[in-house]
Structures are given as C-alpha cells and as structure tokens.
Amino acid sequence: MLKTYISLQKLTIAFMVLIFACSNVQGQNTPPTWWVGVSGAANVNFYDGTTQTLNNTLIAPTALHKAFGVRPYASFLIEYRPTPIWGLMLNLAYDGRGAKFDDVVAPCNCPVTLHSDLNYISIEPSLRLGFKSNNLYFFAGxxxxxxxxxxxxxxxxxxxxxxxxxSDTKQYQFSGQVGMGYDIMMSKPSNLHQVSLSPFISYQPYFGQQPRSIESMTIQTVRIGMALKFGKAHQAVVREAAPLPMVVTPRAHEFNLAVRAPKTAAAREVSETLPLLNAVFFDAASTSIPSRYILLTNSEATAFNEMQLQQPKSTNTPGRSAGQLNVYHNILNVVGDRMRLNPGAVIVLNGASAAGPADGKAMASSVKDYLVNVFGIDGSRIAVQGSFKPHPPSEKIGGTKDLDLLSAENRRVDIESKSTALLAEVGGGMMKPVQYTNSQADPLDSHVVLTVDSAKQLLKSWSVDVTSTSGTTQHYGPYYADMVSIPGNTILGNSPTGDYTVTMTGETTNGLAVKKENTVHLTRQDETVLKGLKYSIMFSFDKATTIASYKKFLTDKVAPLITDGANVLIHGHTDVIGEPVYNQKLSESRAQETQKVIEAALAAKGISNVKFDTSGFGADTGHSPFDNSLPEERFYNRTVIIDIIK
Structure with a gap:
C-alpha cells in the first residue's frame, strides 16, 4: 500500500496545481466551461473464469472460479463543457479491484479461501452527453x-x-466503461463560484479486464459513487500555466574498488566439527544402498569405532575438507556404532520415493537390513516407513528448472531419533557431529579479496592487473561477480613481502569504460602454523531451515569458544539450483544472521573485541565446499562455515 500512497500523493499535488491554474482567470458571469473536483465510489467487483496457479511457488489444489468484493475508488476529475449537450470528462483514479473468491474444498477435505487485492491507477477519458432541459448526463469511454x-x-x-x-500479472489494462450521472447544483445560478454534487453509476464490462496473462480470470465492475465539482462562471481570458516539473538527470553510478589484504598467509591446523546429514540418498529405480556409501563386513563392523573417523590429517581446499564426504559416506556405520553403544536408542527410517510409499519402504528396509545383519542391532529398535516425499522435500511449487536434481534429492531415507546420543545436538535436524583435525594450507583469510560494488548488475565483466613496485604485472580475470578472491601467496610468488598496485578495468552494460585503482601490502608467513576451529551449519532446500534452528548451538557451543581479540570468518554458500542472484542474496542473508546470533551471545558475556569477516558466495563453484553432482554434495553446499582464529 506504500506504492499506492505515493502514487495518490503525486496525483494530489498535480491536481492542486491544476485547480490553482484554472482559478486564475477573469471574465463574465456565464456557466462554467471547465469543472474540476474529486469523486469517491464503491467498486462492486465480480470475478469469473479459472484461478488456480497463484504464483511460481503456490498452486491451489482445486481451481477457484467466482469471486465478489467491494473496494474503494477515488479520483481527481476535470470536465470540459463547451455546451450543455456535449463535453469531455477525465478521471485520474485509484481503482480497487479486489475480491474474495467463493470458498472451495481441496481433495484433502480442507477448506480453501482466497482473497485478491488487485489495485490500479487508472486514466478514464469519457465523452459526456447531456440535456438542455435537465442535469441528467450519460458518459462512455x-x-x-x-x-x-x-x-x-x-x-x-x-x-x-x-x-x-x-504471478503473470499484466502491468496494463485497456478496457472501457459506460455510465450515467446527475448534477445537483449546490449554488445559485447568479453566483460566480459554482458547486455541483453529482451521484453517478457506471459499468465496466469484462472486455479487456483479464488481469493476468495465464488462466482465464476476468473482472466486471459496477461503480456507484458521488462526485464533488467546482467551476467558475467566467470566460477565460488569461490562463497562468502550471509550473513545469523539474527534470533531474540521473548521475552515473560511481564504482568503487575495495581491496582487503589477507589476515595471514600462513597455513592453519583446524579442529573441524562436521554435522552429519541424517539421510541416505538412493539411485533412481534402485532400492539397494548405493556403492558410494561405505559398507562393512561383519568382522569390519565389529572392529569399527566412530573415533577412527576423527583422526585423518590432510591438506584441504580453502573451503572444507574433501575428507568430510568420506566421513558422511560412513553414515550407516556411525549409526550402527552409536546404536551399539546406546542400547536404549531407537530410530525411525523414513523412505521417500516418487514411485510410491512401497518403494520408499523398500529403501528403508535395505538400511534396516544392513544395521541388523552387519552391526547386530535388534530389529525391534528400527521402524521403517514409506512415503511419496521426504520432510522437508527439495521442491519449489510451480518450479520448472532443475527438476532432475530435486528428484534425486527427494529419493532418500531419513534417519530420525529422539535420542541425543544419535541426533539433535547441532540443530536443524543434523546428527551429532564428528570432530577431527585437518591441515588447511590455503585458508580463505589468506586471500586478497576484491570487491566491486554492483559489478554483477552494471558491468559486462571486469579484470585486475596487480603491479609490484618493480613494475612486474600479473593479470587476473575476467570476473562477473561483485566479489572475488586471489590467494596471497600466488601474488607474492617467491617474494617474502611486497607492495602492489591493483588496477581494475571493466566495461559497463552500455559500453562505458571503468577504471579504478587501490593498493595492498602482502607478507608471507610460511613458517607459521596457526590454530583454528571450524564449525558449519547446514540448511534444507531454499528456506525450509532457518538460522533460528541453530541459535542454541551457536550460542551454547560456538560462541563460548570465541575469545577476546579473535577473528571470526563467516561464509555462506548455496548449491547450484536456482537463480544466481537469489542464491547470492540467500547466502549473504544466512551468513549475516549467523553473525548476529554470535554477536548477541558474545555481548551477553561482555566480549566485544572480536573482528568478523562475513560474506556470501552464493553458488560460486570457485568457493563451494563440494561439487554439485551428488545430492549429498548439494546438501553440504547449503551451509554457513564459521572459522574461529584465536
């Protein structure tokens, strides 16, 4: 309604100028030729046709057809009456066309109610036809x-x-109306200033009133209202023109190149906490556990201990360890080991398959058979269920893209339990995490981070030249995102330290050249190995899981490990499903909300001297923790990663 208020405010100012201009005339006491005023009415709206697809994310299970509603109409008007017989009318109006649909009942025996709130700014020019003998008139236009x-x-x-x-709402409508009114004169004929109160009724047929480009919704409207008109009985001799609107030429966008130097160029030993995804994904048309999951023999299962997974040491990527996927693919062995150690714990296996509940239950039974036959778990402790979809599913109602990827994510067995020894320690439905130590040779905070505001929206591409004090230049790019990073050691090469000039060149979408400069100082610290902690939280598809699910974990587990003077890196990521711009904003939002939760927990403990480096990388494959070919990789890419550097 804010847009409506602003539009009406502009119309009010315009008509006040028009009324003022029309009042500055001189002449004889003759019937007014020009009238200005306002009107108010009730739009009685009748909907017909079919409405079911509401937008790209919501389709009603049952089509809705009839709707009825009464909404306000308000206009500024001007009339030109050179003779009593004919004239011209113009209304600039706020035009409410909302209604409530007749309730329907969905197949689930669930009542469905839909209210629409379609509103317009309308321009209605009309031909006016009147009579010499009375004040009745007709209009159409x-x-x-x-x-x-x-x-x-x-x-x-x-x-x-x-x-x-x-969705699919037309920006403009072209239709017509017919109506009639009656001018009730409120002033004596001898008065110079004339006032008329005019009740009217009009009809807008359904022709041209199909507000959407899909389906067949149409609107007919009967308008009943009253107009208040003002005229001046004189002949216009001189008319003062209304002031012309000021034309403001928009300024060109001023791009900025921000360069953030690395906090360190050192390697780091990281104690990493990995939340375990409590799902096993199955291949299409198969109810057997996929071969990528690590399946043990009976003797191997007897010797298996979850602690074995907490020992690996490997050099990892700037994001997260590739060894994490190996830990996750031991998910069934971790569950078997935890159930042996906690004989009172029980689990429910929910198998979901688009082929039907029977197929989903067969998948769940495969998992149960493995735990019973290999780890010796009592079958009475494991319940199996089948359904068409998991909860929450990976889907966007009305979506048409990446359906094959979403289908693969929905073909899975979810492992559920109320035992805190198995699940629910991290939050968000994730299993109790595994913690191990890795060596991180190229952490993100050892990168030079370059940011060009609005580059994705306003630049075709951009590149950078990094020039040392000796004149040696390194070229990087082209880039298309707002933010990119370059490893500090890559720029340094064999040099222990250096000062560099960073020159960005780009081209705007309308062909203009852009050039910006900045500087950066780098120092190598190859001999230093810093200590750090790494935590990560995961999200279901789109917005199904929120930061609120992890508030307790972030407040009670992560925040207490952050000491005064520490640096905290918070980076958000998404999978490749969906639009890049949406994914970028989603990753940034999740990272920022994570920082807010941690800051609040630190403030409660009186800790404020903490430096945060918070950003979102969206689906950028250059920074993604994993590939996106497997369902579990995409799930692990929907993450916020928290690095604590003491």
Whole structure:
C-alpha cells in the first residue's frame, strides 16, 4: 500500500496545481466551461473464469472460479463543457479491484479461501452527453489502468497462510466503461463560484479486464459513487500555466574498488566439527544402498569405532575438507556404532520415493537390513516407513528448472531419533557431529579479496592487473561477480613481502569504460602454523531451515569458544539450483544472521573485541565446499562455515 500512497500523493499535488491554474482567470458571469473536483465510489467487483496457479511457488489444489468484493475508488476529475449537450470528462483514479473468491474444498477435505487485492491507477477519458432541459448526463469511454498492487491471501486448512503476489500479472489494462450521472447544483445560478454534487453509476464490462496473462480470470465492475465539482462562471481570458516539473538527470553510478589484504598467509591446523546429514540418498529405480556409501563386513563392523573417523590429517581446499564426504559416506556405520553403544536408542527410517510409499519402504528396509545383519542391532529398535516425499522435500511449487536434481534429492531415507546420543545436538535436524583435525594450507583469510560494488548488475565483466613496485604485472580475470578472491601467496610468488598496485578495468552494460585503482601490502608467513576451529551449519532446500534452528548451538557451543581479540570468518554458500542472484542474496542473508546470533551471545558475556569477516558466495563453484553432482554434495553446499582464529 506504500506504492499506492505515493502514487495518490503525486496525483494530489498535480491536481492542486491544476485547480490553482484554472482559478486564475477573469471574465463574465456565464456557466462554467471547465469543472474540476474529486469523486469517491464503491467498486462492486465480480470475478469469473479459472484461478488456480497463484504464483511460481503456490498452486491451489482445486481451481477457484467466482469471486465478489467491494473496494474503494477515488479520483481527481476535470470536465470540459463547451455546451450543455456535449463535453469531455477525465478521471485520474485509484481503482480497487479486489475480491474474495467463493470458498472451495481441496481433495484433502480442507477448506480453501482466497482473497485478491488487485489495485490500479487508472486514466478514464469519457465523452459526456447531456440535456438542455435537465442535469441528467450519460458518459462512455476507454479505461487505461496501471497495476500498483497484486497481493493475494491464501488460506488452506492444515497449511500455513500465504500472503504473496499473483504471478503473470499484466502491468496494463485497456478496457472501457459506460455510465450515467446527475448534477445537483449546490449554488445559485447568479453566483460566480459554482458547486455541483453529482451521484453517478457506471459499468465496466469484462472486455479487456483479464488481469493476468495465464488462466482465464476476468473482472466486471459496477461503480456507484458521488462526485464533488467546482467551476467558475467566467470566460477565460488569461490562463497562468502550471509550473513545469523539474527534470533531474540521473548521475552515473560511481564504482568503487575495495581491496582487503589477507589476515595471514600462513597455513592453519583446524579442529573441524562436521554435522552429519541424517539421510541416505538412493539411485533412481534402485532400492539397494548405493556403492558410494561405505559398507562393512561383519568382522569390519565389529572392529569399527566412530573415533577412527576423527583422526585423518590432510591438506584441504580453502573451503572444507574433501575428507568430510568420506566421513558422511560412513553414515550407516556411525549409526550402527552409536546404536551399539546406546542400547536404549531407537530410530525411525523414513523412505521417500516418487514411485510410491512401497518403494520408499523398500529403501528403508535395505538400511534396516544392513544395521541388523552387519552391526547386530535388534530389529525391534528400527521402524521403517514409506512415503511419496521426504520432510522437508527439495521442491519449489510451480518450479520448472532443475527438476532432475530435486528428484534425486527427494529419493532418500531419513534417519530420525529422539535420542541425543544419535541426533539433535547441532540443530536443524543434523546428527551429532564428528570432530577431527585437518591441515588447511590455503585458508580463505589468506586471500586478497576484491570487491566491486554492483559489478554483477552494471558491468559486462571486469579484470585486475596487480603491479609490484618493480613494475612486474600479473593479470587476473575476467570476473562477473561483485566479489572475488586471489590467494596471497600466488601474488607474492617467491617474494617474502611486497607492495602492489591493483588496477581494475571493466566495461559497463552500455559500453562505458571503468577504471579504478587501490593498493595492498602482502607478507608471507610460511613458517607459521596457526590454530583454528571450524564449525558449519547446514540448511534444507531454499528456506525450509532457518538460522533460528541453530541459535542454541551457536550460542551454547560456538560462541563460548570465541575469545577476546579473535577473528571470526563467516561464509555462506548455496548449491547450484536456482537463480544466481537469489542464491547470492540467500547466502549473504544466512551468513549475516549467523553473525548476529554470535554477536548477541558474545555481548551477553561482555566480549566485544572480536573482528568478523562475513560474506556470501552464493553458488560460486570457485568457493563451494563440494561439487554439485551428488545430492549429498548439494546438501553440504547449503551451509554457513564459521572459522574461529584465536
């Protein structure tokens, strides 16, 4: 409604100028030729047709057809009456076309309610036809409407309420109207200033009033209202023109090149905490456990201990250890070991398959058979279930992209338990984590981070030249994102230290050249090995899991490990499903919300001298923790990673 208020405010100012201009005239006491005023009315709206696809994420289970509603109409008007017989009318109006649909019942025996809130700014020029003998008049003409609001409110029993925008809404409507009115004169004919109160009624047929480019929703409207008009009985001799609007030429965007020097160029020994994804993903058309999962023999299972997974030492990538995937692929062995150590713990295996609950239950039974036959777990401690979809599923209602990837993620067996020895220590549905130590040779904070604001939106591409004081230049790029990073040791080469000039060159989308400069100082610390802690939290597809799920974990487990003077790196990531711009914003939002939770916990303990480096990389494959070919890799890419450097 803010847009509506701003639009009406602009119309109010414009008509005040028009009324002032029209009042500065001189002449004789004759019937007014020009009238200005305002009107208010009730739009009685009748909907017909079919409405089911509400937007790209919500499709009603049952189509809705009829709707009825009464919404406000308000206009500024001007009339030109050179004779009593004919004239011209113009209304600039706020035009409410909302309604409530007749309730329907979904197949789940759930009542469905839908309210629309379509609103427009309309321009309605009309031909006016009157009579010499009385003040009755008729009018007819076109209607041009600009959509300013397309909200709907959807309610379905057993489902959360949804307030969102209709998709595929037409920006403009071209239709018509016919109507009649009656001028009740409120002033004596001899008065110089004339006032008229005019009740009116009009009809806008469904022609041209199909507000969406999909389906067949149409609107008919009967408008009943009252107009208040003002005229001056004189002949215009001199008319003062209304002041012309000021034309403001928009300034060109001023790009900035920000260069963040590395906090260190040293290697780091990291104690890493890995949340275990409590799901096993199955190959299409197979109910057997995929071969990429590590399956043991009976003798190997007898000797298996979860602590074995906490010992590996390997050089990893700037993001997270490739060894993490090996830890996850031991998920069934970890569950078997934990169930042996906790004989009171029970689990439920929920198998989900688009082929049906029977297929999902067969997948769950494969997992149960492995735990029973290999680890010797009592079968009564393991329940199996089958369904069409997991909870929460990887899906976007109405989406048409990446359906094969989403389908692979929904073909899985979820492991659920109320035992804290198995699950629920981290939050967000993740299993109790595994902790181990890795050597991280090229951490992200050893990179030079370059940021060019609005580069993704306003530049075709950009590159950088890094020039040393001796004149040697290294070229990097082209880049297309707002933020990129270059390892500090790559720039240094064999030099122990150096000062560099960083020159960014790019081209805007309209062909203009852009050039910016900055400087950076680098120092190598190859002999230093810093100590660090790494934690990560994971998210279900899109927004199904929120930071709130991890608040206790971040407050009670992570924040107490951050000491005064520490550096904390928080980096958000997503998988490759979805639009890049949306994924970038989602990763940034999750990282920023994580920082807020940690900052609040530190403030409660009186710790404020902590430096945060928080950013989001979206689906950038150059920084993604994993590939995106396997469902579990995409799940692990939906993450926020927290590095604590003491």
């Amino acid at each position: 076109p209607r041009v409407a600009y959509n300013i609001n397309k909200d709907f409110k959807y309610t379905q029993l057993k489902q959360p309420n949804t307030v969102a925008d209709f």
